[in-house]
Amino acid sequence: MTQAEVARRMGIIPNSLANYFKQPSLQFGILWNIGLALEYDFLKELTNYYPAGLPFNENxxxxxxxxEKKEALDEMQKEIRIYKSALGIQE
Known part of the structure; x- marks a missing residue:
């Protein structure tokens, strides 16, 4: 996708988008709008850099x-242990 297309999707002129990238940092709102234009979740990437133990919004x-996926995985692991036991497979 070109810079011009991203700018069009953001409703700004391409020159403004180019100027954003010349800055040492971006405001969150700008990053959010770029992510929407690119259909990309920058927050997902940023959370990889959070310090360990940082509390997340549980909601x-x-x-x-x-x-939910952890709970489903736990249930599947229990089922596997039961199946292995029933088949006489030792862990």
Whole structure:
């Protein structure tokens, strides 16, 4: 995707977009709008750099989804142990 297309999707002129990238940092709102224009979740990338132990918003969709997947994985691991036991497979 070209810079001009991203700018069009953001409703700004290409020169403004180019100027954003000349800055040492971006305001969150600008990063958010670029992410929407690119259909890319920059926050997902940024959370990889959070310090360990930093509390997350437990009500956030991604955290809720992650917790649901962990629970499903735990259940599957229990089922595998049961199947292995029933088949006489030692772990």
């Amino acid at each position: 956030a969709n991604i955290i809720r989804e992650l917790n």
